[in-house]
Amino acid sequence: MDIGGINLVVLVASLMVAAVPILLAALGELVVEKAGVLNLGVEGMMIMGAICGFITAVGTGSPLLGFLGGALGGMVLSLVFAFLTQVLLANQVATGLALTLFGLGLSSLMGQNYNGIKPPLTGAVPFGPLRDIPVLGRIVFSHDWVVYFSVAMVVLLWWVLKATRLGLIIRAVGESHEAAHALGYKVNRIRLGAIAFGGAMAGMGGAYVSLVRVPQWVDGITAGAGWIALAIVVFASWKPWRALIGAYLFGGISVLQLNLQAAGSAIPVEYLSMSPYLITILVLVIMSSGRGRAALNAPAALGQNFHAAR
Amino acid sequence: MSERPVLLAVEGITKAYPGVVANADVSFSIGEGEVHALLGENGAGKSTLVKMIYGLVKPDQGRMVWKGADYAPAAPRAARATGVAMVFQHFSLFEALNVAENVALGMENPPPMKELAAKIRAVSEEYGLPLDPSRMVGDLSAGERQRVEIIRCLLQDPKLLIMDEPTSVLTPQEVEILFRTLRQLSAEGTAILYISHKLEEIRSLCDAATILRRGKVVGTADPKTSSARELAEAMVGATLTPPERHGREKGRVLLGVSDLSVASPIPFGTSLKEVSFTVSAGEVLGIAGVAGNGQDELLLALSGEIAAPSDRVRIDSAPMGDKGPGERRRAGLVAAPEDRLGHAAAPDMSLVENAFLTGAIRKGLTKNGFIDWAATRDYAERVIKAYDVRTPGSHVAARALSGGNLQKFVIGRELSQEPLVIVINQPTWGVDAAAAAAIRQAILDRAAEGAAVVVISQDLDELLEISDRFAVLNGGRLTPPRPVQGLTVDEIGLMMGGAHGMEVAHHV
Structure with missing residues (x-):
């Protein structure tokens, strides 16, 4: 299964890991945007999750608590966004951008004393003999719990948005807040919940970067993953399954280009490093173009603040 | 109609917003199965009144009585549970969702989608309002969209159906279908509160009418026996003169x-x-x-x-x-x-600036490439005066004017250019x-x-x-x-x- 010195099985197994941060963040943002809110602060919430998760995990010695801490950190930052946009009716684009800058700065400050420390290890889920199945065991049964959690969230969100009343209400609020208000739904409260959920998911994604992917704390550790998550949501036409494809594509090319670098490829390192971003965007643009419906799939009230004027 | 048991009585309702009293001491009652018209001009307070009945707005004073018991809905949910349903003036529909989903959103405890779709089909056939539950609302015509709203209400077995200006988007034939449905409902015992300023419709459909003017009840009328002119004058509070046609020669x-x-x-x-x-x-x-x-x-x-x-x-x-x-x-x-x-107007620009935007060419409001502000202000003020635009002055932003006043300004601005x-x-x-x-x-x-x-x-x-x-x-x-x-x-x-x-x- 080796091609050009790269083992395919290992590649697939590691792309699933590499995709987890952006997948989690993209799923969170997908729900936020479905509810009609454009939160551009994903990068900021991710890096807050990364540092909060790191501090909690180092402090308590428990990776699980670390992830919860990361989710909490992202959620707290997202509530700042929620307060500004849903209560004070600030512009969502400007607030989201400010949130990212704020998150980058604050995380750097909080992380001052955590450089060079190793976090506790997040182990693989013990599947026992299942791990020894050739190929499948390595790809499916060798991961830590967050990888399974991220895939489960894809299925869960797809089902919730498509088939449940909660999902219907979230979509309705994002489609027309005026109509939803007229029917008696609390638009801003529902959006607040969606924003908090998005923050928690982004925070968890960030924690995965600092606790598993890297694993240590460095300034700016998320390196633009939040922006990729945002792009994936749009080009995935707000569909969870497509977000999964987008995230795995990005993860796959990230891993592949690292392997190519290690294998001493003739392509200059700069091109390899930029390739995941370029190819992911390109493929998703092609996927979402030429259908007409994809562009129309955007929630109609996306980015608009709602104030009940009566 | 007096022998009908009273379904809903509104007693002395008052609601004030900063600067406006939307409803002042409003009282009226609807009997079971009665078609009752709320008649009034724009801004007479009709919409505020029905929003209070539907639980979207809370009254400052007064009370409502539903079948003899106190009725004070805290939210539309409570109103729906009591048996009040409402078809909105501006449709409260979601274009990117299908008919069944739209209906489900307006219900308290919707059944699973498959059952709901079957119910929608059944009700739509029963009342002669054909509708396919799986279609996107964005693809429907205005008349079909209204059917979605009505069916959403009917599925909840309402005792009182509120209709806010339902016919403004319908063709005359669609209006006929709607009226047939409403008469059928009324015969089955559902009361209908019908808001409109279209007098002929009210005369052909309604059993009783309450007339509102500037938030107050100014009278009641029997629409079957009053003429459209009587109703209109009660509504406006003045004698109406129909536009005068001058004898005109057709030119080139x-x-x-x-x-x-x-x-x-x-x-x-x-x-x-x-x-x-x-x-x-x-x-x-x-x-x-x-x-x-x-x-x-x-x-x-x-x-x-x-x-x-x-x-x-x-x-x-x-x-x-x-x-x-x-x-x-x-x-x-x-x-x-x-x-x-x-x-027609730039919302954040003043009336003077808005007057310039279309008047510059025909009224010669520029001098050597610069704006002639004195002439522009003069022009704006002439329009304001001639068309009775109610505004503190020509310096206010277009956004600050009420819809009707801005409309008068926009039309006046065009008509004053000797076109x-x-x-x-x-x-x-x-x-x-x-x-x-x-x-x-x-x-x-x-x-x-x-x-x-x-x-x-x-x-x-x-x-x-x-x-x-x-x-x-x-x-x-x-x-x-x-x-x-x-x-x-x-x-x-x-x-x-x-x-x-x-x-x-x-x-x-």
Whole structure:
């Protein structure tokens, strides 16, 4: 299964890991945007999750608590966004951008004393003999719990948005807040919940970067993953399954280009490093173009603040 | 109707907003199965009143009694649980969701989607309102969308159905279907609270009427025995004078449109297809049609916002089809689009600046390339005075004016430019009856002075009142214009419904 010195099985197994941060963040943002809110602060919430998760995990010695801490950190930052946009009716684009800058700065400050420390290890889920199945065991049964959690969230969100009343209400609020208000739904409260959920998911994604992917704390550790998550949501036409494809594509090319670098490829390192971003965007643009419906799939009230004027 | 048991009694309801008293000591009652009309002009407080009954707004004072028990819904949910359902004036529908999902959103405990779809089919057949539960609401016509709203209400077995201006978007035939449904409901014991300012409808449908003016109940009437004129005067509180028509001579053709086909620039818009007509000096051409059949596109094509081959649009015999709005204004054509905030006026600019935006060319408001502010302010103030625009001054932002006042300003600004050709979309939309009469009179006066006028409107009564000739836009096609005299509402309905062949067979 080796091609050009790269083992395919290992590649697939590691792309699933590499995709987890952006997948989690993209799923969170997908729900936020479905509810009609454009939160551009994903990068900021991710890096807050990364540092909060790191501090909690180092402090308590428990990776699980670390992830919860990361989710909490992202959620707290997202509530700042929620307060500004849903209560004070600030512009969502400007607030989201400010949130990212704020998150980058604050995380750097909080992380001052955590450089060079190793976090506790997040182990693989013990599947026992299942791990020894050739190929499948390595790809499916060798991961830590967050990888399974991220895939489960894809299925869960797809089902919730498509088939449940909660999902219907979230979509309705994002489609027309005026109509939803007229029917008696609390638009801003529902959006607040969606924003908090998005923050928690982004925070968890960030924690995965600092606790598993890297694993240590460095300034700016998320390196633009939040922006990729945002792009994936749009080009995935707000569909969870497509977000999964987008995230795995990005993860796959990230891993592949690292392997190519290690294998001493003739392509200059700069091109390899930029390739995941370029190819992911390109493929998703092609996927979402030429259908007409994809562009129309955007929630109609996306980015608009709602104030009940009566 | 007095022997009907009282379903809902409203007693001394008062609701004030900062600066306005929306309802002052309002009392009335509805019996079970009664069709009760709430009659009043824009801003009379009808909508606030029904929002309180539906639980969207809480009254400051007063109380409501439902079948003898106190009724104070905290939210629409509580109102729905009691048995109150409401069909909104501006549809409360979600375009990107399908019919069944839209219905489910308006219900307290919707059944699973499959059962719901079957129920929707059953109810829609029972009441003669055919509807496919799996269709996207965005693809439905205005009449079908209203069916979605009505069926959403009917599935909850309401005891009281509130309808806020339900017929403003319907063709006459659709109105007939709606009325049949409402009569059937009323016969089954559902009370209906019917809000409208269309008097003929109220006379044909309602058992009783409560008339509101400036938030107060000014009277009750029996619509079956009162004349439309009596009702209108009670509603306005003044004697209404219908617009006066001066004897007019038809002059030369000032606006000629032939074989005009343009693609719509609006998403989900309707492209114009082979539109042809002419309007002569002193003549008013009325163009009717259900919203979304090419009205906006026709205005854009006439005002110059969409270009066409040059000989397709002629102003005073000069080919102008490829010219922009500025050159068409210079040639004598003024246009007033429907959307006041954002299209007809720049919301955050003052009335003076807005006056300049369209008046600059014809009124000569520039000097050596600079704005002549004194002349512009003078022009804005003349418009404000002549059209009775209620505003603290010409310096306020367009956004700060109420819809009706801004409409008066926008129309006045165009009509004051000594135009040869006037194109107006929805001239009296959202304007109260007295102001509407003034605007119609101004349009007729311009025509009498020799202007050619095109009025696009969804208000049939308005068109029949001021037009000399009448045509209908349907799917982007214009029917051949016909003289208004001798035209019956039935014929107009057929023209609007798209049954071109039938209409010809009817008439030749």
